[in-house]
Amino acid sequence: MKKYAMETAVGIFVVIGLFCVGYMTVKLGNVGLLGDDSYSLFARFTSVSGLRTGSSIQMLGIEIGRVDKLTMDQENQMALVEFRINKGIKIYDDAIASIKTEGLIGDRYVSIDPGGGTDELLQSGGTITETESPTDIQELISKYAFGDVEK
Amino acid sequence: METPLIEFKNVTKRFGPRTILDQVNLRIYEGQVSTIIGKSGTGKSVLLKHIIGLLSPDEGSVLFRGNPIASLKKSEWDAYRVQISYMFQNNALFDSMTVHDNVALPLRQTMNLSKSEIERRVMARIEQTELAEVVYKYPSELSGGMQKRVALSRALVTDPTIVLFDEPTTGQDPIRKNAILAMIAEYQRKLGFTAILISHEIPDVFFISNRILALYDGKIVFQGTPEELDEFEHPFKDEVIQSLEGFQEELTGLYSQRHFKVRYQADLSRKRRDETYAIALFTLEELEAISNVLGHTAAQEIIRAMGAYIDKHFGAVGGFSTRHSINEFVTVLPYSDLDEAGRILEDFAKDFQDRGIRDIGSVAQKEANSAECIDFTILAGLAQGKPFVEMESIIEFAKFRQQEIARFQCELRR
Amino acid sequence: MTTNSHDQDPGENEVTGRPGTFLTRPFAVFGRKVISWVDHMGAAAIFLGKACVMIFRPKQIPGIIQQIYYIGAKSITIIMLVGFFTGMVLGLQSYHALVKFGAQGALGTLVALSLVRELGPVLTAIMITARAGSAMTAEIGIQRISEQIDALDTMRIDPLKFLISPRIAASIISFPLLTALFDLIGILGGFLSGVVLLGVNAGTYFHRVQSSVEMKDITDGFIKALVFAVIVTTVCCYQGYFTHMRTDSYGAKGVSLSTTSAVVLSCVLILVADYVVTSFLI
Numbered sequence: 090m091k092k093y094a095m096e097t098a099v100g101i102f103v104v105i106g107l108f109c110v111g112y113m114t115v116k117l118g119n120v121g122l123l124g125d126d127s128y129s130l131f132a133r134f135t136s137v138s139g140l141r142t143g144s145s146i147q148m149l150g151i152e153i154g155r156v157d158k159l160t161m162d163q164e165n166q167m168a169l170v171e172f173r174i175n176k177g178i179k180i181y182d183d184a185i186a187s188i189k190t191e192g193l194i195g196d197r198y199v200s201i202d203p204g205g206g207t208d209e210l211l212q213s214g215g216t217i218t219e220t221e222s223p224t225d226i227q228e229l230i231s232k233y234a235f236g237d238v239e240k
Numbered sequence: 241m242e243t244p245l246i247e248f249k250n251v252t253k254r255f256g257p258r259t260i261l262d263q264v265n266l267r268i269y270e271g272q273v274s275t276i277i278g279k280s281g282t283g284k285s286v287l288l289k290h291i292i293g294l295l296s297p298d299e300g301s302v303l304f305r306g307n308p309i310a311s312l313k314k315s316e317w318d319a320y321r322v323q324i325s326y327m328f329q330n331n332a333l334f335d336s337m338t339v340h341d342n343v344a345l346p347l348r349q350t351m352n353l354s355k356s357e358i359e360r361r362v363m364a365r366i367e368q369t370e371l372a373e374v375v376y377k378y379p380s381e382l383s384g385g386m387q388k389r390v391a392l393s394r395a396l397v398t399d400p401t402i403v404l405f406d407e408p409t410t411g412q413d414p415i416r417k418n419a420i421l422a423m424i425a426e427y428q429r430k431l432g433f434t435a436i437l438i439s440h441e442i443p444d445v446f447f448i449s450n451r452i453l454a455l456y457d458g459k460i461v462f463q464g465t466p467e468e469l470d471e472f473e474h475p476f477k478d479e480v481i482q483s484l485e486g487f488q489e490e491l492t493g494l495y496s497q498r499h500f501k502v503r504y505q506a507d508l509s510r511k512r513r514d515e516t517y518a519i520a521l522f523t524l525e526e527l528e529a530i531s532n533v534l535g536h537t538a539a540q541e542i543i544r545a546m547g548a549y550i551d552k553h554f555g556a557v558g559g560f561s562t563r564h565s566i567n568e569f570v571t572v573l574p575y576s577d578l579d580e581a582g583r584i585l586e587d588f589a590k591d592f593q594d595r596g597i598r599d600i601g602s603v604a605q606k607e608a609n610s611a612e613c614i615d616f617t618i619l620a621g622l623a624q625g626k627p628f629v630e631m632e633s634i635i636e637f638a639k640f641r642q643q644e645i646a647r648f649q650c651e652l653r654r
Numbered sequence: 655m656t657t658n659s660h661d662q663d664p665g666e667n668e669v670t671g672r673p674g675t676f677l678t679r680p681f682a683v684f685g686r687k688v689i690s691w692v693d694h695m696g697a698a699a700i701f702l703g704k705a706c707v708m709i710f711r712p713k714q715i716p717g718i719i720q721q722i723y724y725i726g727a728k729s730i731t732i733i734m735l736v737g738f739f740t741g742m743v744l745g746l747q748s749y750h751a752l753v754k755f756g757a758q759g760a761l762g763t764l765v766a767l768s769l770v771r772e773l774g775p776v777l778t779a780i781m782i783t784a785r786a787g788s789a790m791t792a793e794i795g796i797q798r799i800s801e802q803i804d805a806l807d808t809m810r811i812d813p814l815k816f817l818i819s820p821r822i823a824a825s826i827i828s829f830p831l832l833t834a835l836f837d838l839i840g841i842l843g844g845f846l847s848g849v850v851l852l853g854v855n856a857g858t859y860f861h862r863v864q865s866s867v868e869m870k871d872i873t874d875g876f877i878k879a880l881v882f883a884v885i886v887t888t889v890c891c892y893q894g895y896f897t898h899m900r901t902d903s904y905g906a907k908g909v910s911l912s913t914t915s916a917v918v919l920s921c922v923l924i925l926v927a928d929y930v931v932t933s934f935l936i
Contacts, residue, residue, distance in 0.1 A: 095723045102727035106831025109838050113770075113872055116864060143868060195760075196865070292808055318810075326808035332801040336793075346809045349713065349816065398809075 126176045127154060128213035132186045132199075133167040136222040139197035140188055146172055146199045153178045156199065172199070180217070182209035187221035197223060243306050245270040245402070245434055246291055248460075250300035253286055260286050262458035263300070268451070273428050273435045275445045278455035284438040285329070287455065288404050291436065292324050293317075322350075325400035329407040331391040333379040339366070340375045343393045350398075365393040369423070370535050385416045392420075396427060403428075405437040409444075415544060417441060419536035421448050422566065426531060447566040494547050494569070500562035507574045508627045516624050518573045518581030519631070521638040522550060523619045527567040530604075533614040538604045543567060545600040546618065553588050570635055578624040585622055589645035592618070601648040613650035620645045701814070701895070702822070702888045708815040709823045717820035718827075725786040725821070726828030730835070736781050737774075737836035741843020744768055748844075749852050761854050762862030765844035766837075770871045774837040776928050779829065779882035783920045787890040790821060791916040794894030795909035803895070818895070822887045829883035830876045837875070874935045881931055885923050890916040 137159055146154040154174040162169040174180065181204035189200045201217070211217065244267035253261040260283040268274045276284050289295040290302050293309060301308040304320055312320060334342050344362045347353055353361075366375050369389040379387055388408065395403055408424065409417040421441070425448035428435045439445045446452070446466040454462040454469070456476040462469060469477075495503065511517070524530075524546060531539040547569055551561050554571045561571040573581050597618065605613065621642030625634040674682050708714075748764040794817060797803055806813045841863055848854045893916035900908045 096719060098727040099719050099723045102722065102730060103827070103831065105730070106726070106828075106834060109834035110831065110876075113834055113837060113867075114869070145865065294804065294807060321810050324808075326805075328801055328805060330801060332805035334797075334802055334805075335800070346811070349811045350809065 127173040128176055129157070130172045130174055130180065130211055130213075130215055130217060132170050132172065132217040132220050133162060133165065134170060134186075134188065134220045134222045135167055137168040137170060137188060138223055138225070139190070140170070140199070140223075141197075144196065144198055146174065146201060148178065148180075148201045148203055153201070170199075179203065180211045181205050182207045182211060183219065184211065184217050185219040185221065186217045188223040190223065242269065244268055244303075245305060246436075247303040247306070248287075248290070248300065249303065251290065251297040251302060252299040253283075253290070253295065253297050259458055261290075261297070264455075264458070264460055266453050266460045266463060268434065268436060268453075270434050271432060272450035273425060273437065273448055274451040274453060275437045275439055275449040276453045276455055277438075277440055277442065277445070280440070282455055283458060284455055285406055288326075288406055288436065288438055291402075292326055292404060293321065322398075323401040324404065325395040325398060325402070326404045327391050327395045327406060327408060329410060331379075331387050333387060333390055333394075335379045338376050338378055339371060339382070339390050342379070342390055343397050346394065346398050361397055365397045368427075369393045370537075384411055385420075388412065388416075388420060392423070396431070399431070400433055402434045402436070405435065405439075407438050407440075409439060409441050415537060415540045418444055418540045418543070421445060422527075422531060422540065423536045424448065425566075426528060426536075447563075494551050495560055495562045497562050497564075500560065500570075500572075503560055504572060504631065507572075511574075511627050516577050516626055518576050518578055519623050519625050519634050519638055520554075520571045520573070520581065520585060521564070521621045521623075521635055521642065522546070522569040522571070523639075523642060524567045525617045525619060530614055530616055533612045534604055542600055542604045542616070545603050549592065549596045549600070550588075553591070554584070557584055564635065572625075578622065581622055585620060585645075589620065593646040597646045597648045615650060616648050617644050618646045619643060697896075698888055698892045701818075701892050702884065705814045705818040705822055705891075708812065708819045711815060711819075714815075714820060714823070717816070718823045721820045721824035722828055724789070725782065725824050726832060729782055729785055729828070729832060732781055732785060733778060733832045733836050734839050736777060737839035738843040738846075740773055740777060740836075741765060741769065741840030741845075742847040744773070744840065745844035745847035746852070749848050749854065758848075758852075758854055759858045760862060761844065761848045762841075762859040763866040765848070766841055766863040766867050767871065769837045769840040769844075770867055770875050772928070772932075774833045774840065775829075775875050775878035775882060776924060778833045778836045778879065779886060779924045780921055782825075782829065782832065783886050783890070783917055783924070787886050787920055788913050788917050790887070790890040791894040791913045792909060794818075794891060795897040795912050798895060798897050799905055799909060813895075818887075818891045821891060822884070825883040825887040826880060829879040829886075833875060833879040874932075877935065878928065878931050881927055882924050885927055886920045889920045889923060892916075893919070 140156060140159065142156055142159060144156040145152050146156065154172055156170060157173045158171040160169045160171075180201060183204035183206050185202040185204070187200050187202075188197055190197055246268040248264050248266045251261055251264040252259065264287070276287060278284050286295060290297060296310065301310060303309065304312075309317070309320065334345065337345070340362060343365060344358055347358045347361060363372075363375075366372055369392055371386060371389055371393065374382055374386060379390065382390070392408070405424065409420050412420060421444055424435060424437070427433075437445065437449070446469075449466055452462065452464065452466055452469050453460055454474075454476055456474075461474055461476050462472055464472075494500075508517070524543060527539060527543075530542065543563075543566075547561070547563060550569055550571060554561060554573065557573065558575045559571050559573040561569055564570040573584065576584065601616075619642040621638040621640065623634050623638035623641060625631070673679075709718075744765045745761065748761055748768075749758055752758045752760055752764065794803075797817070803813045803817075806816060845856070845859055849856045849859050893912040894909075897908050897912045898904075900911065902908075903911055
């Protein structure tokens with residue numbers, strides 16, 4: 090019957106549409122990627138230029154989490170960054186967090202050297218104390234361009 | 241006099257510089273068939289739209305049972321509207337829906353009935369209007385006449401108490417026209433609604449109307465029965481009625497009533513005081529029963545054929561005929577006295593019973609295209625007339641003396 | 655023979671009889687147009703408001719489902735087709751632009767963001783306007799001139815509730831879904847031209863797509879789709895519903911003019927609204 094065929098078509102359409110919406114939301118928008126199976130860590134940087142919420146956090150070249158929040162710590166004149174790290178990734182007390190660039194003009198990401206010299210594992214809410222702020226390409230280039238670097 | 245169901249008091253309506261309705265005063269009574277007549281484009285549709293509230297007057301008021309409709313509360317207004325149905329001149333069918341869905345729409349959208357109840361009512365109306373074969377077709381696949389019937393079914397499916405018909409017979413052939421008017425009259429009788437028609441099918445509407453309202457120059461110039469209209473003198477009559485009536489009655493080809501009267505006066509004025517003439521009255525009995533069994537179209541076919549037969553036979557001896565009412569014919573034989581007329585009538589009766597009625601019957605059967613059959617009889621009566629005697633009273637007398645002259649019997653069923 | 659200029663209307667020109675002078679007349683004409691435009695905007699807003707309210711009355715579901723079929727389900731093919739080729743040409747053009755900087759690895763980013771933020775919502779809306787919008791205007795316009803809408807009035811069926819509300823509800827549901835479909839098919843198209851045909855690394859492409867599209871981009875795209883849905887449906891239905899008020903022509907010609915106006919106006923308003931919404935959301 091015509092009516093039945095039409096209702097079936099509508100049903101299929103809505104299902105396909107919702108699937109696309111869902112797929113986009115989950116896969117591309119990274120919703121639910123890091124839910125309960127992650128824990129927080131903090132770090133302070135002198136500059137987080139170029140870093141954004143959702144920027145990738147990598148260890149040994151593998152993505153292990155995302156930047157969750159960027160706030161200002163005015164007492165210490167530093168930027169406070171909150172990371173969400175996948176549970177199961179061990180990061181030690183003496184870890185180093187550096188902000189690096191992908192390629193030459195790519196996105197910023199945080200690279201974590203997990204440390205391991207000490208036996209103290211960082212728990213949820215802990216802070217990575219050793220940090221390296223991003224290298225400013227422009228500064229570097231101007232140093233070369235206008236002299237100043239010893240050859 | 242009872243309170244009129246609908247009343248217009250000094251209603252005026254203008255469209256731009258033109259005044260369409262000018263201080264219109266009219267009354268329409270419950271349970272009657274009222275017809276509004278007038279020239280084309282003079283505002284009859286506008287009048288009708290005021291009744292249903294699609295337009296409101298610039299001045300004056302429209303009253304329903306004595307209360308102005310403009311001041312009705314919403315619930316009262318709803319209660320008023322729920323009982324009115326409107327049939328459009330161009331049908332206004334929903335051409336993307338089947339006939340069935342068209343008729344079912346008002347029930348589905350405005351009432352909370354069960355599916356089976358809706359189905360029952362819809363199919364009842366569709367069968368009544370002889371549309372059962374096309375119920376799942378689309379309006380563009382139907383003939384004009386069928387589309388009209390779909391519109392009629394849709395208007396009647398909500399069991400309204402007031403039905404407005406905007407030119408229900410436009411564009412139909414004479415048989416269909418009379419069939420539609422007969423159908424409206426029959427439903428009005430059976431279901432008891434108040435019917436308000438706009439038409440210019442004169443004189444056919446006169447046969448079925450209780451009340452005529454004439455719209456002329458934006459004013460109502462006449463309200464009354466069709467008989468009263470006959471005696472009424474007004475320039476509108478000459479303009480409108482004459483132009484519409486013409487010489488011949490559309491359905492039967494006989495003289496129109498007006499022309500009949502003219503001829504009657506002319507012929508009889510030439511007679512001497514003591515010369516007599518004869519008047520015969522023919523009646524087709526049980527028209528309603530015939531319509532029910534064979535359908536309105538077939539019934540009208542019978543009337544048409546009957547009229548043609550009478551005219552052929554009596555015309556040959558100098559008689560002239562007209563349709564007197566929906567199922568009666570009057571023939572005047574100006575050159576025969578009662579005895580001679582009696583003999584002519586006997587000849588006619590014999591001929592009719594032998595051949596005529598069978599011809600009529602088979603025509604009707606074909607038109608009905610169903611296996612149904614019904615017996616019908618034709619009565620005839622004769623009376624003598626003298627000049628200066630009122631024709632109506634002679635006809636009454638003839639009616640009194642009517643006897644059966646022919647009968648059609650269905651073939652015995654196997 | 656004296657000319658009694660005191661007797662004349664203050665605005666009337668003695669010679670031509672038309673009001674105003676040649677200097678003031680253009681302004682008067684313009685003013686009239688603006689007033690009429692504002693008038694129509696108001697009427698359209700009321701039209702939309704009433705129809706939206708009636709979406710929630712009973713017995714609407716079958717009508718809404720039917721309209722989702724006509725507006726949404728039947729547009730799937732064309733959306734997929736247009737989406738795919740848009741993605742393909744985006745991939746092609748972006749590749750040739752990026753390869754000059756050695757940045758063709760960023761192809762996925764460019765394609766995905768262009769689609770999700772702009773091309774998806776806008777092109778989807780325009781395609782649906784062309785398909786379903788014009789059909790809406792024509793259908794309602796013809797129903798208006800053949801008195802079917804008056805017939806609904808006489809049967810106490812509110813034409814707004816019966817004809818317009820289901821279409822608005824169906825659009826609000828269909829536009830975002832079709833936009834999502836467009837986006838995904840477009841990304842696929844970009845993959846086809848960029849990766850399969852031009853040799854960009856597949857892994858890089860999809861990684862870029864995933865990492866550069868954020869939730870904000872997706873929600874912005876859907877908000878646009880919703881705004882476009884409301885605009886297109888209102889404009890197209892309004893034009894059809896009030897075909898009989900046109901002064902420039904009547905009957906069939908009126909319907910065709912209404913349909914043209916509806917499609918053109920919808921497309922223009924889509925792009926205007928695109929800018930306005932983007933400026934609010936960015």
